[in-house]
Amino acid sequence: MCAKWYLGTGAQNDVVINTSIHLARNIRSFPFPGRLSLPDKLKVNGVIKNATDFIDGYNFNYFEMKTLSQSEVVSLAERHLVSPEFASSRDGRALLLTEDEAVSIMLNEEDHIRLQVMYAGFALDDAYRTASQIERELSGKLDFAFDDKLGYLTQDPTALGTGMKASVVLHLPGLVSTSQIAKLITTVSKLGLSLRGSYGEGAAAKGDMFRLSNTITLGISEKAAIENLKSIALQIAAQERAAREELFKAPVTEDRIYRAYGVLKYARLIDTNEFMELISLVRLGAVKGVINMDCAQIEALMIHMQPATISLSVDRPLDRIERDKLRAAMVRKALS
Amino acid sequence: MICQNCNKNEANMHMKRIINGRAAEVHLCSDCARSLGYGEAFSGFGLGLGELFGELLGKSDDVVSGAYCPACGKYFDEIVSDGKMGCAECYGVFYDKLLPSLRRIHGKATYMGTKPSSQGGASLEDRVEDLKNRLSDAIAEQNFELAAQLRDEIIAITATGGED
Ligand SMILES: [Zn+2]
Ligand SMILES: [Zn+2]
Numbered sequence: 001m002c003a004k005w006y007l008g009t010g011a012q013n014d015v016v017i018n019t020s021i022h023l024a025r026n027i028r029s030f031p032f033p034g035r036l037s038l039p040d041k042l043k044v045n046g047v048i049k050n051a052t053d054f055i056d057g058y059n060f061n062y063f064e065m066k067t068l069s070q071s072e073v074v075s076l077a078e079r080h081l082v083s084p085e086f087a088s089s090r091d092g093r094a095l096l097l098t099e100d101e102a103v104s105i106m107l108n109e110e111d112h113i114r115l116q117v118m119y120a121g122f123a124l125d126d127a128y129r130t131a132s133q134i135e136r137e138l139s140g141k142l143d144f145a146f147d148d149k150l151g152y153l154t155q156d157p158t159a160l161g162t163g164m165k166a167s168v169v170l171h172l173p174g175l176v177s178t179s180q181i182a183k184l185i186t187t188v189s190k191l192g193l194s195l196r197g198s199y200g201e202g203a204a205a206k207g208d209m210f211r212l213s214n215t216i217t218l219g220i221s222e223k224a225a226i227e228n229l230k231s232i233a234l235q236i237a238a239q240e241r242a243a244r245e246e247l248f249k250a251p252v253t254e255d256r257i258y259r260a261y262g263v264l265k266y267a268r269l270i271d272t273n274e275f276m277e278l279i280s281l282v283r284l285g286a287v288k289g290v291i292n293m294d295c296a297q298i299e300a301l302m303i304h305m306q307p308a309t310i311s312l313s314v315d316r317p318l319d320r321i322e323r324d325k326l327r328a329a330m331v332r333k334a335l336s
Numbered sequence: 337m338i339c340q341n342c343n344k345n346e347a348n349m350h351m352k353r354i355i356n357g358r359a360a361e362v363h364l365c366s367d368c369a370r371s372l373g374y375g376e377a378f379s380g381f382g383l384g385l386g387e388l389f390g391e392l393l394g395k396s397d398d399v400v401s402g403a404y405c406p407a408c409g410k411y412f413d414e415i416v417s418d419g420k421m422g423c424a425e426c427y428g429v430f431y432d433k434l435l436p437s438l439r440r441i442h443g444k445a446t447y448m449g450t451k452p453s454s455q456g457g458a459s460l461e462d463r464v465e466d467l468k469n470r471l472s473d474a475i476a477e478q479n480f481e482l483a484a485q486l487r488d489e490i491i492a493i494t495a496t497g498g499e500d
Contacts, residue, residue, distance in 0.1 A: 144452050149446065157419070157437070216442055221449050
């Protein structure tokens with residue numbers, strides 16, 4: 001198996017976990033997925049699969065979602081390769097995925113094509129370059145639904161225009177513990193961006209992980225949207241670093257980090273919520289040099305410790321206690 | 337498709353209604369639609385449904401009615417309730433009705449991004465940037481005829497692109 005994208009570390013890795021670019025496209029001659037019959041969905045899948053067959057430098061594996069087990073599908077969602085919505089209903093849907101999992105294309109989700117490029121760290125320009133290169137190749141082979149005034153037409157009218165959603169996942173323990181998140185969420189919404197929990201929705205963001213994305217897709221070019229996101233992300237990262245400086249002035253912070261590390265290292269049962277809370281502290285310590293652990297290893301652990309991904313690792317369904325036991329054992333091993 | 341009322345103009349309003357228990361399709365030009373009491377597009381079957389129409393279609397007992405997309409069959413009311421467009425054509429069919437909401441969602445509702453490969457690909461922004469570069473080159477080379485031409489081109493595309 002070749003290395004996954006998240007095993008690398010990227011720029012601004014103390015705060016920025018990863019970067020992703022999503023592009024939504026539809027084929028003009030077919031209705032949007034909501035009005036496609038099952039046979040037509042399969043036809044659309046075939047047409048798009050063929051178009052991806054000869055894209056220079058990219059080898060896609062093709063999966064009919066119906067052929068995958070429930071755990072496999074949920075694990076794909078936990079790894080952020082497909083949306084939870086995509087995992088919830090599998091008929092007529094398919095996935096194109098590169099070996100390193102950096103590029104995934106959901107077929108017949110909200111739109112015929114949902115292309116995603118995901119890189120470690122802060123890499124908006126690189127991710128956009130890759131996404132747009134693949135999109136150009138597809139655009140040469142498929143007639144996309146496009147209108148001069150409205151741009152790329154999508155099933156959801158709020159996504160039309162560029163059809164692009166650019167995101168960065170930010171680790172914000174400093175801003176969370178200094179209670180600055182709520183204000184930040186309001187501020188960024190006025191700037192055409194959204195900030196929400198990356199694992200778990202809303203305010204209950206697990207592991208202090210947040211996703212910052214653009215919300216405006218019309219009246220702004222892809223480049224301008226990315227520049228806007230980039231500058232806000234860097235400002236938030238600077239605020240986060242300042243908040244961390246403050247936190248580390250109090251001895252209790254280092255104490256909490258070591259306690260979190262201790263629990264992770266010795267616990268015999270650990271559920272997802274507790275794991276995420278503790279690993280967030282350990283990551284904070286690792287970045288600061290308090291804990292000797294590699295950030296990429298922590299990110300990989302976060303992904304591997306999600307419920308379905310754990311069940312998948314033993315190839316059989318687990319009940320909650322079995323899963324918490326296995327999680328604790330895997331965490332102990334990773335930390336030893 | 338020709339208007340079923342005047343049999344003259346191109347029909348651009350397409351509606352379905354249940355008449356005597358059977359779905360019937362109605363295709364009208366905008367003039368006839370207005371004179372038959374539809375008023376603004378997509379206000380649905382208003383109270384003013386004229387006698388003309390009654391004669392044309394027989395007695396009606398509306399159950400499902402309203403504007404729909406002839407390409408995919410989705411009603412505008414369905415789009416309002418589930419927030420999903422049926423197909424690319426829906427945008428053209430319901431354009432006027434959608435524009436206010438699009439502006440509410442997106443602010444300035446003019447597309448500024450890249451285009452499909454078949455249509456040149458570059459975004460408006462990139463095209464303007466390219467023209468500006470060529471303009472400064474032309475000025476540097478004292479090729480004022482070309483410079484004037486490029487300047488007009490920049491004015492033309494920024495005017496159409498920037499219009500609200
Ligand atoms: Zn007429
Ligand atoms: Zn339609």
